[in-house]
Amino acid sequence: MFFTLLNLVSFATVMSVLWCFRSCSRWIAVPVSVLLTAGLLKIPVFVYFGGNLFSPVLPRPAVIFFSWCTGFLWTVFVLVLLLCAAHIVPAVRRSGETFRRISLPFVFLAAAAMVCLTGYNALRQPELIKVHEFKPDDHAFSRPMKVIHLSDLHISSMTDERWIDDLIVAVNAQKPDLIILGGDIADGTVSARSPAVDRLMDLKSSMGVVLVPGNHEYYIDYRGWMNLYRSMHFYVLENGIWSFRYEDTVVDVIGLTDEEAGRHGLPVPKIEHLMSKNAEKDSRIRILVKHRPKNLDKMIKAEYGIRLAVSGHTHGGMVPFIKPLAASLNSGYCRGVYRIADTILYVSDGTFLWNGFPFRLGSRNVIAEFIFEG
Numbered sequence: 001m002f003f004t005l006l007n008l009v010s011f012a013t014v015m016s017v018l019w020c021f022r023s024c025s026r027w028i029a030v031p032v033s034v035l036l037t038a039g040l041l042k043i044p045v046f047v048y049f050g051g052n053l054f055s056p057v058l059p060r061p062a063v064i065f066f067s068w069c070t071g072f073l074w075t076v077f078v079l080v081l082l083l084c085a086a087h088i089v090p091a092v093r094r095s096g097e098t099f100r101r102i103s104l105p106f107v108f109l110a111a112a113a114m115v116c117l118t119g120y121n122a123l124r125q126p127e128l129i130k131v132h133e134f135k136p137d138d139h140a141f142s143r144p145m146k147v148i149h150l151s152d153l154h155i156s157s158m159t160d161e162r163w164i165d166d167l168i169v170a171v172n173a174q175k176p177d178l179i180i181l182g183g184d185i186a187d188g189t190v191s192a193r194s195p196a197v198d199r200l201m202d203l204k205s206s207m208g209v210v211l212v213p214g215n216h217e218y219y220i221d222y223r224g225w226m227n228l229y230r231s232m233h234f235y236v237l238e239n240g241i242w243s244f245r246y247e248d249t250v251v252d253v254i255g256l257t258d259e260e261a262g263r264h265g266l267p268v269p270k271i272e273h274l275m276s277k278n279a280e281k282d283s284r285i286r287i288l289v290k291h292r293p294k295n296l297d298k299m300i301k302a303e304y305g306i307r308l309a310v311s312g313h314t315h316g317g318m319v320p321f322i323k324p325l326a327a328s329l330n331s332g333y334c335r336g337v338y339r340i341a342d343t344i345l346y347v348s349d350g351t352f353l354w355n356g357f358p359f360r361l362g363s364r365n366v367i368a369e370f371i372f373e374g
Contacts, residue, residue, distance in 0.1 A: 032076075032108050039073030042066040053356070054219055055156045055188030063157045067358050068119050075111035083107065118319060118359035123158075125166050126351045126365035128174065131337065132344055134285075134307060136374025145246050145372040147287070148174060148205070151182035151312025152214070152350030155196050159352060164199050167351070170367060172204045177246065179205045181234065182312045183214020183258060183291030187354065190224040201232050207244050210235045210253050214291035214313065215260035216354070222264065237289065239267055241274055249285060249374075254306070256290040256299075271299045285372060293333035293347045302341040308370060309345045316349030316363030323362070335363060346370075 043053060045066055050056020056063060083103055133144075148171055155164065171179065185200075186193045203209055211234045217225050226236055235242045237255020244251055256269035269290060286306045290296060292313035300306055316335035317323030327334035330347075338345040349363045 028105055028108065035069050035112075036073050036076065038066055039069035039071070042070045050157075051192075052188070052220070054216065055186075055193070055355070057188070057192055058157055060157050060160055063355055064119070064123075064358070067158075067355050068115050071115045071119065071357075071359055072111050075114055076107060079107045079111060115359070118361045121360040121364065122318075122353045122358040124365055125163065126170070126367045128170060128367045128369060130369050130371070131346050132308075133371040134344075134373060140374035141247050141249070141372070144374075145178070145251070145285075146174060146176045147178045147180065147308075147370040147372065148176040149180045149182060149310045149346070149348060149368040149370070150351045151291070151310075151348045152184045152315060152352060152354075153181075153186065154184055154216070154350075154352050154354045155186040155193055156188055156355060158355050158358065159196065161196065161199070163352075164196060167367075168199065168202045172202075174367075174369060176205045176369075178207045178251075178253070178287075179203055179209045180253070180287075180289055180310060181209060181211040182289055182310060182348065183212050184216040184312070184350075184354075185211070185214070185229075186225070187216055188220060190221055190228055194228060197228065198232070207246065207251075208235055208242075209233075210237060210242060210255060210289065212237050212255040212289045212291060213258055213261070215258045218258065218260045218264050218266070222266065239270055239274065246285075252284055252286045254286065254288045256288070258291045259294060269295075269299070271304075275301075275304050288343075292330055293345065294330045296333070296345060297331050297340055300340045300343050300345070306343045307372075309340070309343050310348065310368070310370075311345065312348040312350050314347060314350075315353055316347075316360075318353070318357060318363055319359055319361045 046053045046056040046058070050058040150171070153159070186197050211229050213222070213226065226238070229236050237253065238257050240255055242253045242255070254271065254274060256271060257267055259268060262268040284305065286304065288300065288306045288309040290309070290311055293311040296309060296311065300309060311333070314326040314330055314334050317326040323334050333345065333347045335347050335349050338347070346368060348368055349366050351367065352365055353360065
């Protein structure tokens with residue numbers, strides 16, 4: 001139903017813009033019509049030719065082209081609405097045809113420039129950012145423990161092998177002790193994506209790689225994905241705790257499921273029973289991993305002794321006008337560092353983006369690094 005409505009709105013947008021083309025040169029109208037039509041056709045092309053909307057099995061250039069055309073369509077729609085609103089101004093209204101003839105080419109040029117800029121930002125290699133250094137409570141480690149957090153890789157037709165290989169090189173260059181994969185690792189079926197996902201086995205850390213499911217893992221063959229990740233020797237946590245010893249300190253990694261699990265008859269995220277079974281927190285470092293930050297303000301309690309919580313899902317809001325919505329759907333958390341009691345909460349912009357909205361402005365693809373000195 002949602003995608004049907006989206007198609008209808010897109011069609012109405014195209015028709016309204018085409019109506020304005022009467023004052024445009026055909027050298028402008030024809031290529032713009034092609035781009036807008038391609039944007040309108042993205043959903044049926046992905047579904048009927050690519051297999052599914054979330055991860056179409058199509059060549060990478062085709063996925064990028066249709067996704068960018070959809071972005072162009074919506075940007076033109078917004079700018080045309082602004083043009084219509086501008087006619088409220090008496091001087092603009094008096095100019096009539098002259099205003100439309102001059103302004104419409106600028107609308108199309110501005111929309112194309114915005115899509116190219118934000119689309120290019122979304123495809124860039126992730127940046128390494130040093131988020132926080134945790135100082136020792138009593139004694140320091142002889143060598144600080146380094147934790148890398150990756151989230152929302154969304155491996156699909158939009159991520160080529162070179163992108164994945166460059167990501168692995170960038171992560172391994174930091175010589176991390178622990179790597180956290182925070183959900184939404186791949187989109188599509190296991191058979192279609194496993195050749196690319198298997199490359200993640202080249203990630204190197206002294207303690208291991210921890211993974212929690214994101215909402216996209218539940219959409220297609222959840223159990224198949226979890227089995228694949230376990231076969232890759234990742235520590236898959238579905239409302240579980242994995243502990244290891246770093247020097248003389250025990251480190252607990254608490255991994256929760258995603259709220260999407262409830263829609264599929266699977267365990268929803270719960271932390272209380274985990275903490276009641278593992279009440280001892282002295283001389284421990286506790287790290288909480290949950291894909292989306294929603295409800296973390298209710299889940300994290302001071303007595304749990306959690307020093308760091310990492311999350312993703314929001315993609316940093318992607319572009320400015322979506323950030324308030326992303327925050328409102330996730331308990332007020334969208335991107336960056338927050339504090340809940342004595343816990344540092346970090347909400348990642350994500351390491352990449354889903355093809356449904358592959359645009360960034362005011363956010364970026366990131367590799368997040370945390371340092372524990374003791």
